[in-house]
Amino acid sequence: MKEKILTEAESLFWKYGVKSITMDDIARQLGISKKTIYQHFADKEAIVYQVVKDKLERDEKEYQCHFRGAGNPVEEILKVSELLRQHAVTVNPSMMLDVQRHYPKAWQVFLxxxxxxxxxxxxxxxxxxxxxxxxxxxxxxxxxxxxxxESVQLGFDERVFPGARANVMAVQEQLLHHFIRGLLTEKGFSVYNQYNLNTI
Amino acid sequence: MKEKILTEAESLFWKYGVKSITMDDIARQLGISKKTIYQHFADKEAIVYQVVKDKLERDEKEYQCHFRGAGNPVEEILKVSELLRQHAVTVNPSMMLDVQRHYPKAWQVFLxxxxxxxxxxxxxxxxxxxxxxxxxxxxxxxxxxxxxxESVQLGFDERVFPGARANVMAVQEQLLHHFIRGLLTEKGFSVYNQYNLNTI
Known part of the structure; x- marks a missing residue:
């Protein structure tokens, strides 16, 4: 039951943000009583904390797989960024903003x-x-x-890149390729150019 | 007299920061009465405002000269950064921090x-x-x-680069060369390598 509550809560949080979801919403969605939820979690903060913790652990495992599978460090950084991009598409940014503002314990886990x-x-x-x-x-x-x-975070910051909200992934793409290029040796470029079709 | 007051005030601000310097300090330093200062400036805020405004205008003129003298854009960005580096060495960072915290009108000019x-x-x-x-x-x-x-500002931020304070110019140097390299085409690299002796 504990797992079921966490799975349902996470799915609601991603869809609607954390703040707007109540214990009643989670109970209703699962067709159980609030009392059942309170047998497993002291309060909503405890659910948020566990959801964030589990999510980050899953992320770490997934990244680990991608790291191991990469033949060279340039492929590695490109693969991980592609994974981040896929994650970002399915994410409601207000979830992390809610956590930052209202759930300090869970936010500490993220930091x-x-x-x-x-x-x-x-x-x-x-x-x-x-x-x-x-x-x-x-x-x-x-x-x-x-x-x-820091530049990944800047890329999500509307005050820094005004009007970029509609195209936040294009900004991240610019920052990523600029970052990689700034590191490369000639040997690095010869590998990078194989992965990057828009090469100059 | 107005010019003399501004020159002396600026020199004191750079040395000791803005907040700790009083109208009395400026008057004493110039061997004039506070009354004379108040004939030219309504208050200290007015002096700070004019000092910042004049300084930025001088900076713009100096940069303009360097821009014009550069044979190509890579040389241009390197020359301007060298100028910034020279300026930074003579600067007391608490001056700009004081302005940011206590003199909103002058800070607006800077922004x-x-x-x-x-x-x-x-x-x-x-x-x-x-x-x-x-x-x-x-x-x-x-x-x-x-x-x-943004990355120039990050480079000065101790929360982002802890322990970098002692070596803030080395951090800026890393950021600058990484930034330029990330932009370059092959043609760009061939010019860049002429200026950058630590090339790979």
């Missing part, structure tokens, strides 16, 4: 994920790229990893 | 400068680079110009 997992994954990719000669040896791994995380 | 002049200069450089074949034709000028402005 920790960003700091630990995402930053570490980018650093791993950069180190591998330098080691294997695809990225320049004179890049500062820490600075470049931070730049990547 | 307008950023929006109008800096953004326009970067856009001009990008357009010229694409037109002359040094930058990729598939870059989105607006997105790249914003990325550049």
């Amino acid at each position: 920790k994920h960003k700091e630990d997992y995402i930053l570490m994954s980018i650093r791993d990719n950069l180190q591998r790229g330098v080691r294997e000669g695809f990225y320049r040896p004179d890049i500062d791994i820490d600075v470049m990893a931070r730049l990547r995380i | 307008k400068h950023k929006e109008d002049y800096i953004l326009m200069s970067i856009r001009d450089n990008l357009q010229r680079g694409v037109r002359e074949g040094f930058y990729r034709p598939d870059i989105d000028i607006d997105v790249m110009a914003r990325l550049r402005i």
